Amino acid sequence: MLNNFEPVGPLEGRWKKHLFDLALVAPQNRHKYNIIVVGTGLAGASLCATLGEANYNVHSFCFQDSPRRAHSIAAQGGINAAKNYQNDGDSVWRLFYDTIKGGDFRARESNVYRLAELSSNIIDQVVAQGVPFAREYSGYLANRSFGGTQVSRTFYAKGQTGQQLLLGAYSAMSRQIENGFVTHHSRSEILDIIVINDRARGVIVRDLITGEINSYIADCVVLCTGGYVNAYYLSTNAKGCNASAVWRAFKQGAFFANPSFTQIHPTCIPPTLETQSKLTLMSESLRNDGRIWTPKNIQDCEKDPNQIEEKDRDYFLERMYPSFANLVPRDVASRAVKHVCDEGHGIGSKINGKRLGVYLDFSDVIKKSGVKEVEEKYGNLFTMYKRITNEDPYVTPMKIYPAPHYSMGGLWVDYNLMTTINGLFAGGEANFSDHGANRLGASALMQGLADGYFILPHTIANYLARNSFDEVDENHPEVKKALTRTKDRIFKLMNAPEAEYSPEYFHQKLGKILWDACGMSRNKTRLESAICEIKSLQEEFWHKIKITGTDEDLNQTLERAGRVVDFIELGALMCKDALNREESCGSHARTEYLSESGEAKRDDKNFSFVAAWEYLQNKEPVLHEENLHFQFLKPTVRDYK
Amino acid sequence: MIFKLHIWRQKNSQTKGGFVTYEIDNISEDTSFLEMLDQLNEELITKGEDAIVFDHDCREGICGSCSLVVNGHPHGKKMRTTCQLYMREYTNQRELWIEPWRANTFTIIKDLITDRSSFDKIIQAGGYVSMHSGCAPDANSILVEKKDAEEAFDSANCIGCGACASVCPNASATLFVAAKVSHLASLPQSNIGTKDRSKKMLERMESLGFGSCSNHRHCESVCPKNISIKNITKLNKIIGFG
Numbered sequence A: 001m002l003n004n005f006e007p008v009g010p011l012e013g014r015w016k017k018h019l020f021d022l023a024l025v026a027p028q029n030r031h032k033y034n035i036i037v038v039g040t041g042l043a044g045a046s047l048c049a050t051l052g053e054a055n056y057n058v059h060s061f062c063f064q065d066s067p068r069r070a071h072s073i074a075a076q077g078g079i080n081a082a083k084n085y086q087n088d089g090d091s092v093w094r095l096f097y098d099t100i101k102g103g104d105f106r107a108r109e110s111n112v113y114r115l116a117e118l119s120s121n122i123i124d125q126v127v128a129q130g131v132p133f134a135r136e137y138s139g140y141l142a143n144r145s146f147g148g149t150q151v152s153r154t155f156y157a158k159g160q161t162g163q164q165l166l167l168g169a170y171s172a173m174s175r176q177i178e179n180g181f182v183t184h185h186s187r188s189e190i191l192d193i194i195v196i197n198d199r200a201r202g203v204i205v206r207d208l209i210t211g212e213i214n215s216y217i218a219d220c221v222v223l224c225t226g227g228y229v230n231a232y233y234l235s236t237n238a239k240g241c242n243a244s245a246v247w248r249a250f251k252q253g254a255f256f257a258n259p260s261f262t263q264i265h266p267t268c269i270p271p272t273l274e275t276q277s278k279l280t281l282m283s284e285s286l287r288n289d290g291r292i293w294t295p296k297n298i299q300d301c302e303k304d305p306n307q308i309e310e311k312d313r314d315y316f317l318e319r320m321y322p323s324f325a326n327l328v329p330r331d332v333a334s335r336a337v338k339h340v341c342d343e344g345h346g347i348g349s350k351i352n353g354k355r356l357g358v359y360l361d362f363s364d365v366i367k368k369s370g371v372k373e374v375e376e377k378y379g380n381l382f383t384m385y386k387r388i389t390n391e392d393p394y395v396t397p398m399k400i401y402p403a404p405h406y407s408m409g410g411l412w413v414d415y416n417l418m419t420t421i422n423g424l425f426a427g428g429e430a431n432f433s434d435h436g437a438n439r440l441g442a443s444a445l446m447q448g449l450a451d452g453y454f455i456l457p458h459t460i461a462n463y464l465a466r467n468s469f470d471e472v473d474e475n476h477p478e479v480k481k482a483l484t485r486t487k488d489r490i491f492k493l494m495n496a497p498e499a500e501y502s503p504e505y506f507h508q509k510l511g512k513i514l515w516d517a518c519g520m521s522r523n524k525t526r527l528e529s530a531i532c533e534i535k536s537l538q539e540e541f542w543h544k545i546k547i548t549g550t551d552e553d554l555n556q557t558l559e560r561a562g563r564v565v566d567f568i569e570l571g572a573l574m575c576k577d578a579l580n581r582e583e584s585c586g587s588h589a590r591t592e593y594l595s596e597s598g599e600a601k602r603d604d605k606n607f608s609f610v611a612a613w614e615y616l617q618n619k620e621p622v623l624h625e626e627n628l629h630f631q632f633l634k635p636t637v638r639d640y641k
Numbered sequence B: 001m002i003f004k005l006h007i008w009r010q011k012n013s014q015t016k017g018g019f020v021t022y023e024i025d026n027i028s029e030d031t032s033f034l035e036m037l038d039q040l041n042e043e044l045i046t047k048g049e050d051a052i053v054f055d056h057d058c059r060e061g062i063c064g065s066c067s068l069v070v071n072g073h074p075h076g077k078k079m080r081t082t083c084q085l086y087m088r089e090y091t092n093q094r095e096l097w098i099e100p101w102r103a104n105t106f107t108i109i110k111d112l113i114t115d116r117s118s119f120d121k122i123i124q125a126g127g128y129v130s131m132h133s134g135c136a137p138d139a140n141s142i143l144v145e146k147k148d149a150e151e152a153f154d155s156a157n158c159i160g161c162g163a164c165a166s167v168c169p170n171a172s173a174t175l176f177v178a179a180k181v182s183h184l185a186s187l188p189q190s191n192i193g194t195k196d197r198s199k200k201m202l203e204r205m206e207s208l209g210f211g212s213c214s215n216h217r218h219c220e221s222v223c224p225k226n227i228s229i230k231n232i233t234k235l236n237k238i239i240g241f242g
C-alpha cells in the first residue's frame, strides 16, 4: 500500500499542523548535512537558495552552462496567486477549487490546498527580490486572467514571467554560492541515482566537457529536473529537456505516477516543415484578448482571413462554451481546435492533406484599445511570432495549433514530496503532485516555487533529523555498481553493432508514434499497436544507434542519444498507462469514453486513483493505485459551458 | 537554398582551431539558422564525422545559450539571438562564416562553445537582494511607479548571452553589469545597497579579466535584448563617475 502521509483534519489546518509535527535540524548542525539538488529551474534554484540560507551544504547540478538557463526561463504568461487584489471574489478556497476541477478531480486535495495557501507568500517573496511584475498607474500590482477561472489572479512580467522569476531565484542561489553553502556544477548530467540500504545516497554525474564519469555522495537527493514532453519530439520545451534523471530513479525503485497525463497546449505556432526542430508556444495570456475562429465555409479556408466577413467566421469556443468562451482550460480548447480541423475547417498550409491551424485574432482588441496597449502586454510574443512565421499579427491573425507542452505525470511523491525511495525527493514539473489530469495556466511556476521555497526545505530537514546516516565513500560496492552501470551503458551507446542512424532519427520516429497514439485522442487499438512499435524501435535503437566522435569530450550526439533512449522506454510506459485508464479525464481523452458532445467522461467509480507504476527488472511494470478521496469537494462533471 | 559554410572547428581549449568549409543544400527559407546546423550535423553523422557542437536550448530567444558570430556579427543580425535567425534573411548561395564568441575571458571549450561561467561569478559578487526566504511583507505594501517597473523590466531583460563582452574592443562586460545594477536600482524594494553592489560586481568583473568601459558602444548595437547604454550612464552615476 502506498502511504502518502497526507494529514487529516480540517483542510485549512493541515499544512500548519504538519509543519509543526516535522522535526527540525538545529542551526549549528545543518552544515554537517550534504544535500544534492539536481536542476536549477524554479524548483531547484529556489530550493538551493533556501537550503543555503539555512546553512546546509548543498551541491547543485544542471546540464546547461549556467543555472540561469534552465527551461523555466522560457515561461511566458504568468503565475497565479490567491491574493484577491482585484476584489473579484478570489480566495485560497477558490484557487484550490479551480485547480482540482481544472485537473478533472485527479489530484490530492491536501496537496492542492497547500499550494493555494502558499501562493500568496510566493508573490511577496519574489516582489521583495526585485521581480519587476506589471503594475497599474497607481503603483499596485496588475493582474490578468488565465484559462479555467473566472477571476483575475495571474501576476506577470510582460510575456517573460518565467525569466524574471528564474532570475530572482538564480540570484538568491548565487548569493548562497558566494557564501559557500551551495557548490554548483554546470554542464553536468545526472545519469544514475545511488541507492544504498533503500536510501538515496548520491548520483552518478557525467562531466559534459571532459566526458568523465564521477560519483557524488550525500545524505539525500532532490530531483527538480523538469518535464518530459520532449518525448513527442516536437514540443514547446527547450531542446535539452529530458527525462533521464527521473527515468533512472524509476529504474532504481521510485514509482512513476500518471505518465500518460501530458498537456497539449492549444496555442502554439503550427509546424510547417519536416526538418523543424521544435514548436513555439504563444502564451495562453493571449486568449484574454485574442479571439479564436475558423471559416464557417470550407471553401474560405484558403482565403486571406482579412477578406472573410464577420458572418462567415465561426468563433467556435465562444459558441460552444459561452460562459468561459476563449478562456476554457487547455485540454478543452485543444480538443475543440482538433475537432474543427478534423472537420475540414482548418487553415494554413496542408500537411498530409490536412490544414492544421485556426486563427487567433487581435483585431477587436486593437480597435478597442489601440496598438500601443496591445504591444505593452504582448509585444515580445508578437515579435517572436513575426520572426518565426514572417507574418505580422498586428495585421494578419495568428495561426495556431495544439502542441505538447507540459507533463502532469512524474515521479510519485507523498505529501512530503518524497518518492518511494527514502531520501529521494522530487519537486517542480518532475513530480506528479498537484495538477491532476490537466494543469491550469500559470500554476506550474506557482508549484515550482512553492515546492522549492516553502515545502521541500522543511520536509527535507525532517528527513535528515529523523535518520542517521552511515559514512559512505566512492569505494562502496553500490557506488561502484552504479558507476559500472553508467559506463557500460555509454560503451553500449558508442558501439552499436550495426551503427547506422543518428539519435534524431529515432527521436522523430518515437515522436510520431506518441503524437498519433498518445496525443490529443487515444484509443485501445492504437495504443496497443503503439506499444509494440515502441518496443521494436527500442530494439532497433540498440542495434543501430550511430554516435560519431568520442565519449571522452564534449559530445552532444552522445548526450542526445542517451536522452532519446530514455524517452523511448518512457514512451512505452505512457502508452501503457493510457491504455490502462479506461476513462477520459482532463488531457487524457479516450475516444471510447467521451460524452455525446465530445467532452471527457470520467469514471470515478473505477478510476479515481493515481496510477503509480513500479519498475521490475525484465518484467512489465506493475501498477499501484493510490485512491483519491474527495472529502471537501464533490467530483462533478466538469462544465465550462 | 544552398550555402557555403565556413565553420570554426577546435578540438578543445588546448589545441588550435581553424575554419572548415562545408556546403549545404536543400535548405528551406523557413528553416532557422540552428536547424540548418542540425541538418549539417545529420550529414556529418551519416559520413561518420564528429558533429559540430554549439550551445542552444530554448530556441526562442530567452535562455541566452546560443552564441554564434555570423559573418563577424555576434548573433548574426541586429536585435535578435542566433536562434531567432531564419534562412529567409540570407540570400541564396551566400557564404557564411560561423565562429564562437571571441573574448579572452570566454575560452573556447570545443568548436563553437565557449566558457561563460565568468558571468555567473559576476552575479555571485552581488547581483541580488540579500533577503531570507519567507520574510517578505505583503507584495502590495511596496508600491512601485509603473514607469519604474517598466524601466526595471527593460534592464532585467538581459539574457546573459555575452554578445556585449565578445564584441567589445576591451572585452568589457560593463553592459551586463550595468543591466543588473539598474534593474535592481530602479525598484524601491531592491535599491538598498546599490552602490556597494555596483562596486562588488565591477571589481569581480575586472578580477576575472574583463576590461573596463571606454565608450565604444559596440555592446549596445549587438545586444539582442536592446539593453541600452543608458544603463552604463546610470551605473557611472551610482558609483560616482562622470
Ligand SMILES: Cc1cc2nc3c(=O)[nH]c(=O)nc-3n(C[C@H](O)[C@H](O)[C@H](O)COP(=O)(O)OP(=O)(O)OC[C@H]3O[C@@H](n4cnc5c(N)ncnc54)[C@H](O)[C@@H]3O)c2cc1C
Pocket: A038, A039, A040, A041, A042, A043, A044, A061, A062, A063, A064, A067, A069, A070, A071, A072, A073, A074, A075, A076, A077, A078, A079, A161, A162, A188, A189, A190, A191, A224, A225, A226, A227, A236, A237, A238, A241, A242, A244, A245, A281, A405, A406, A427, A428, A429, A430, A441, A442, A443, A444, A445, A446, A448
Ligand atoms: C514555453 C513555455 C511557457 C510556459 N509558460 C508558463 C507560464 O506562463 N506559467 C506557468 O505557470 N508555467 C508555464 N510553463 C510551465 C513551466 O515553465 C514549467 O513547468 C516549469 O518552469 C518547470 O520548472 P522546473 O523547475 O520543474 O524545471 P526546469 O525549469 O525545466 O528545470 C530543469 C532543470 O533540471 C536540469 N536537468 C534536467 N535533467 C538533468 C539531468 N539529467 N542532469 C542534470 N540536470 C538536469 C536542467 O539543467 C534544469 O536546470 C511554460 C512552459 C513552457 C514550455
Ligand code: SF4
Pocket: B157, B158, B159, B160, B161, B162, B163, B164, B165, B175, B176, B179, B219, B222, B223, B224, B225, B226, B227
Ligand atoms: S547586455 Fe545584451 S548582449 Fe550583454 S549579456 Fe545581456 S542580453 Fe547579452
Ligand code: FES
Pocket: B055, B056, B057, B058, B059, B060, B061, B062, B063, B064, B065, B066, B081, B082, B083, B084
Ligand atoms: S537558444 Fe535560447 S536564446 Fe537562443
